[in-house]
Amino acid sequence: MSLLVWGASLVAGLLGALTGLGGGVVVVPLLSLVFHVDLRYAIGASLLSVIATSSGAAAAYVAEGWSNLRVGMLLEVATVTGAICGAALATRLPAQALSVVFGLVLIGSVALGVLRHRDGGEPPGDEDRLSRWLHLSGSRPGPHGRVPYSVRRVPTGLGVMWIAGAASGLLGIGSGALKVLALDRVMRLPFRVSTTTSNFMIGVTAAASAGAYLARGFLDPALSFPVVLGVLPGALLGARLLPRARGPALRVLFGVVVTVLGVEMLYQGFAGRT
Amino acid sequence: MDRGPDLWMEKLIGRLLRAGVMLATALILTGAVLFLARHGGERPGGRTFHGEPGDLTRLSGIVRDAAGMSGRGLIQLGLVLLVATPVARVAFSLFAFTAERDWKFVVITLVVLAVLGYGLVAGGP
Numbered sequence: 182m183s184l185l186v187w188g189a190s191l192v193a194g195l196l197g198a199l200t201g202l203g204g205g206v207v208v209v210p211l212l213s214l215v216f217h218v219d220l221r222y223a224i225g226a227s228l229l230s231v232i233a234t235s236s237g238a239a240a241a242y243v244a245e246g247w248s249n250l251r252v253g254m255l256l257e258v259a260t261v262t263g264a265i266c267g268a269a270l271a272t273r274l275p276a277q278a279l280s281v282v283f284g285l286v287l288i289g290s291v292a293l294g295v296l297r298h299r300d301g302g303e304p305p306g307d308e309d310r311l312s313r314w315l316h317l318s319g320s321r322p323g324p325h326g327r328v329p330y331s332v333r334r335v336p337t338g339l340g341v342m343w344i345a346g347a348a349s350g351l352l353g354i355g356s357g358a359l360k361v362l363a364l365d366r367v368m369r370l371p372f373r374v375s376t377t378t379s380n381f382m383i384g385v386t387a388a389a390s391a392g393a394y395l396a397r398g399f400l401d402p403a404l405s406f407p408v409v410l411g412v413l414p415g416a417l418l419g420a421r422l423l424p425r426a427r428g429p430a431l432r433v434l435f436g437v438v439v440t441v442l443g444v445e446m447l448y449q450g451f452a453g454r455t
Numbered sequence: 456m457d458r459g460p461d462l463w464m465e466k467l468i469g470r471l472l473r474a475g476v477m478l479a480t481a482l483i484l485t486g487a488v489l490f491l492a493r494h495g496g497e498r499p500g501g502r503t504f505h506g507e508p509g510d511l512t513r514l515s516g517i518v519r520d521a522a523g524m525s526g527r528g529l530i531q532l533g534l535v536l537l538v539a540t541p542v543a544r545v546a547f548s549l550f551a552f553t554a555e556r557d558w559k560f561v562v563i564t565l566v567v568l569a570v571l572g573y574g575l576v577a578g579g580p
Contacts, residue, residue: 183491219504229534233476236540240473243465250465254548255563261570265579276504315559384541385567389574391538396513396578398506402530403494406487409537410480 194415224353225399235384263346280450287443475540482533490526
């Protein structure tokens with residue numbers, strides 16, 4: 182049983198990394214729908230795997246100088262506050278309600294993925310006042326030394342980050358897709374700076390919910406160890422394979438799978454079969 | 456704005472994160488081996504939610520169980536260490552921003568630490 186959960190978590194981590202959605206979004210419905218684990222244990226185990234993946238991957242990115250630590254720290258004020266509210270809600274809501282919300286988030290992330298299209302490189306433009314006051318704008322590694330970029334629309338970014346934090350605390354996921362949306366599309370950071378900074382923030386955000394999960398008995402060691410030990414290597418492997426796996430076919434296939442999981446989670450919630 | 460001074464900080468933070476994850480993984484693996492040797496075929500978690508036994512929901516109980524070489528206790532201690540890794544990263548940033556005399560960011564980091572502490576120690580609202 183533990184071995185099956187481990188294998189499934191490995192695949193979930195791999196797919197989560199390859200598609201940019203993250204392991205938690207895949208592993209929670211998998212545990213709940215396929216292994217019939219109570220949703221609250223699934224959410225708890227997923228949260229821990231999200232922390233492991235974030236720290237493991239950040240160790241590499243941060244040392245390369247991609248992540249913007251100042252932007253990350255400022256936005257963490259919003260994500261940890263949101264996460265505490267989300268976790269407080271998660272420990273009070275019935276499992277059916279959590280299942281319905283999870284289903285909606287899954288379908289929503291597919292929609293976000295479909296809508297996501299990148300317009301080319303942004304020239305350095307206007308910073309906003311908050312960004313200038315806090316010296317948020319930074320530079321990224323480039324072929325001929327570091328390339329500067331500016332940071333915009335910080336207040337809107339903080340708002341989106343609060344929502345991302347709340348979703349993370351409520352559902353035990355990393356909310357990476359939403360965090361990247363805020364950094365990349367709202368605040369206009371370069372794409373790779375956005376993804377590495379988002380990854381960096383995910384662990385701190387998830388740690389804020391862990392206290393509530395631990396105190397309410399969401400963290401089951403017997404379930405958590407195969408999930409954490411599976412998702413972590415799966416995600417790290419996925420991140421390594423990513424540059425070579427750029428087929429749209431993979432995205433479409435994964436989009437279909439996640440949509441089906443989302444509909445199943447909705448059905449499970451409404452039918453009261455959690 | 457030049458981020459030169461932050462670069463030393465990034466290298467150290469990278470090392471801190473790697474060490475935390477590796478130590479936590481080692482603890483979880485050790486606990487998993489002990490646990491599987493005793494309860495290999497059991498169903499993890501289970502269909503019904505009953506919470507965890509009291510000693511696995513508090514740090515003092517987890518440390519006591521882990522010291523007694525209980526598989527679950529060791530896994531849970533590894534999981535707690537995993538959670539502590541990003542928190543340690545924030546705490547380290549506090550020293551780094553202080554060393555750079557970046558007082559605005561010292562305050563911002565203190566706010567993040569306070570909210571994290573509230574969530575981890577009091578379990579949130």
